[in-house]
């Protein structure tokens with residue numbers, strides 16, 4: 554890419570790597586556990602056709618003109634219902650509708666952070682956000698996660714060290730549920746602790762909960778936002794995985810002060826999100842229709858998750874470990890340190906199977922003893938065969 558014609562942000566993207574992965578994954582006979590997208594049957598096609606045409610015919614005034622930049626009232630009311638399921642009681646006045654949660658994150662960061670500001674991120678973290686902010690000129694500081702989510706002990710030490718140097722981070726970006734890529738969940742204890750840490754160090758928490766409600770086991774998924782008594786937690790949610798990523802509907806729950814700033818900035822960002830898509834989402838809440846749909850999705854994803862865990866158990870060589878996701882789309886695999894992951898990836902590609910290597914999810918692009926497997930899209934038999942092929946490649950690499 555010519556440095557003269559493009560911004561340093563665009564020129565610095567690792568776009569080519571990911572694009573190459575996705576191109577290879579589409580080659581004939583290749584099984585892909587790469588993209589975190591719904592399985593084809595997950596989309597509520599008939600219901601959407603019915604609801605969309607009725608909305609356009611019966612309420613064109615709610616659809617065609619410019620809408621409220623904060624989002625339609627009906628869609629924000631639908632979000633209050635969804636937030637109650639996460640244990641958080643919020644009013645529509647504190648909700649901003651967006652074109653997905655990544656768009657929400659982008660707008661939030663544009664409002665709170667300047668180049669040179671410090672932002673805490675998890676290691677590993679979601680590559681979509683990582684890639685988008687890497688070249689903004691922010692000072693990104695990684696804090697590791699374990700099986701219970703972000704390590705709050707390390708977080709407090711990091712924040713204290715930064716404070717001693719006169720640095721006050723603007724925000725801590727983290728995932729509370731079904732972490733992408735790690736497949737883990739924050740423990741209840743840490744969920745309760747995090748708003749206190751944010752208060753003590755005077756920074757925001759940006760809680761990204763893009764897979765909200767896709768929970769397959771009986772575990773606590775109360776949002777960090779539910780424990781926020783001081784207004785430091787910004788919650789990001791999405792209908793991408795509950796309805797369709799193509800509709801681009803997500804939301805943010807933000808403190809009063811930020812709502813006002815956001816409403817002022819919105820005409821300069823994108824003027825607002827598409828009203829038809831928001832009203833469609835609102836309409837899917839009538840008679841709790843969406844709850845029934847989510848229950849069907851949970852069945853579909855749980856069977857895929859179980860197939861992956863079963864195949865990992867059956868085929869993976871000794872010494873390899875993985876996370877047992879309670880929800881979401883991902884398993885995170887850890888190999889013994891002597892495995893060369895560049896070579897493993899090539900051997901797997903020869904075996905016609907694709908996945909995302911772990912380095913994508915770290916700031917320095919260097920952590921080489923992990924990879925991410927996604928079970929959301931393929932059918933169960935494909936998942937089993939793909940894991941088997943990866944295990945064969947891994948055995949070959951471990952024997953070197």
Ligand SMILES: Cc1ncc(COP(=O)(O)O)c(C=O)c1O
Pocket residue numbers: 589652653654655656679681728733761763790791792793798802803
């Ligand atoms: C953790 C996380 N956040 C945000 C997103 C983006 O979601 P949306 O489609 O709502 O922008 C994704 C998508 O995969 C994700 O995994």
